[in-house]
Amino acid sequence: MSALLGVYDRDLVLVRGKGSRLFAEDGRAFLDFAAGIxxxxxxxxxxxxxxxxxxxxxxxIHASNLFHTEPASLLADRLASLAFPSRVFFCNSGTEAWEAALKFARKIGRAAGRTEFLCFERAFHGRTLGALSTTWNPKYREPFEPLVPGVRFLPWGDLGAVAAxxxxxxxxVMLEPVQGEGGVRPATAEFxxxxxxxxxxxxALLALDEVQCGLGRTGKLFAYEHAGITPDLLTLAKPLGGGLPMGAVLxxxxxxxxIAVGDHGSTFGGNPVAAAASxxxxxxxxxxxxxxxxxxxAKTLRAGLKKLQKKHAAIAEVRGLGLMIGVEFKxxxxxxLKGLRExxxxxxxxxxxxxxxLPPLVVKAAEVREFLAALDAVLEGGAGAAP
Ligand SMILES: Cc1ncc(COP(=O)(O)O)c(C=O)c1O
Structure with a gap:
């Protein structure tokens, strides 16, 4: 429909949103349980x-990082006070935040000869070459090899494998506290x-990627709080800018x-409008x-999904943390997805x-019920059943 490069499979044209609802060009209204990923x-x-x-x-609107702006300075202080004592680097997206975290980990470890990364099967950290090197799915990685060396993938949840x-x-050691793209798999608090x-x-450093699971989604402000720990490096992005591009590394x-002057940078990072929104x-x-x-x-949604699991054999598992939920089908x-859209x-x-x-965090109880009724009806029709 336009000169857009075909890296996405999409058709719906959206024009407006209000609360948890989206409205399409053709007048259709949708209950949004994706919330812009x-x-x-x-x-x-x-x-x-x-x-x-x-x-x-x-x-x-923009000043560049050759200068301070009040919103970016205030935001750095706010994030550090909400999370843990830290210094904050701003960028514009999840992959950029992870890219910066990789560089910072190497710079911190370099004097001791520590340059390698331990990551996990099914991890997703972004699409730029550094982040892609720590992203597990061969479908995303292999067409772009050779990637950054020094990365190993270990089985998810296997502490013994990490110790070895x-x-x-x-x-x-680098991970998402709740793996998102890899199938919505929470790390246990023990892990x-x-x-x-x-x-x-x-x-070694512990680097946590809370680009998707951070900032309230799991029912805590930061997902690592469920385990009572704090990381050495933390990446945030998606919901931080309220819809404007904003990423951060703590x-x-x-x-x-x-980390010294000149080690990293970003022309747009910490943009004052995005920082004010954040x-x-x-x-x-x-x-x-x-x-x-x-x-x-989240409890209401989870309980409803568990009920549907009892009713519909197509549901193999319901898992997740807070309002980040995966429903695995046989x-x-x-x-x-198609049935829900209809x-x-x-x-x-x-x-x-x-x-x-991934519904908006402000989803209402009535909207949760509406979603569950729609899913029930779709499963009645046989979608998701074992082949
Ligand atoms: C955990 C995680 N890290 C990084 C990214 C990359 O973020 P972005 O698409 O903003 O580059 C994503 C995106 O889905 C993600 O879920």
Missing amino acids: GVNGLGYGDAKVLAAIRKQAGHL AINDKTAA LRGLRELTHERG VADAFASA LAVLDRLAASGFVPGVARR GEAGPV RGVLATKAGDRVLRL
């Missing part, structure tokens, strides 16, 4: 985010705690002095009751058999 945590048209964007756009692989060349102990003992204070997003997320509300709504998830519901997939649900 986890970006639209506050749904569409949040008044505080909109006001912050309008106000900052009237003052200064970690050595004095390991710069960092995360084990990795934290192991990396401490063996002198480098724990203990390691920040290894501050408004964090105000909403940090308001008392917001994140516990996410956990409550057959293909594609027909389920009933006015948008969702996304994570692999061939997993329906991935």
Whole structure:
């Protein structure tokens, strides 16, 4: 329909959003359980985010990183105070944040000869060459090899494998606390705690990618809080900018002095309008009751899905954390997605058999019920069944 390069398979033309609803060019309305792949945590048209964007756009849209701007400085302080004592680097996307984390891990480890990365099967960290090197799926990786050397993939959840692989060349152990694209697979709290102990003992960094699972989605502000640990490097992106491009890497204070002027950069990173939007997003997320509300709504959705699992043999498993949920089918998830779309519901997939649900964090209980009724009807029709 246009000169767009064909790297995406898409057809729907969207023109407007409100709350958890999206509206198409042809007038159709959709309940959105994809939320722009986890970006639209506050749904569409949040008044505080909109006001912050309008106000900052009237003052200064771009300044470059040759100068300070107030929104970026305030945002760095806010993130460090919400997460852990750290210094913050801003960029514009998830893959850029992970790319920066890889560089920072190498720079921190270099003096001790630590330049290698331990990653996990089914990991997804982005599409640029560095991030792709730590992304597991051969379909994404192989057409672009040779990639960055020094990366090993270990079985997910296998602490023994990490203990055997970690050595004095390991710069960092790197993972998503909840794998997203790889099928919505939460790390157990024991696994995360084990990795934290192991990396401490063996002198490697622990880098967590919360680009998709961070900022309230799992029912805690940061997913690592479920395990009672903090990482050395943390990446954030998707929901941070309230829909504007914004990514961040937090480098724990203990390691920040290894990064010096000129080690990394980004022309647009920390853009003042995106930073102002991010501050408004964090105000909403940090308001008392917001994140516990996410956990409550997640419980309702999970309970409803478990009921559907009892009713429909097509559902093999329901898993996830908070409002990041994977429903694995015995057959293909594609027909389920198609059936939902026909009933006015948008969702996304994570692999061939997993329906991935990432509703806006502000989804209402009635909308959760509406989603469950639509899924029930789609499964009645036989979608998702074993081949
Ligand atoms: C965990 C994780 N890391 C990194 C990325 C890459 O983010 P972006 O698409 O903004 O580059 C994604 C995107 O889905 C992701 O889920």
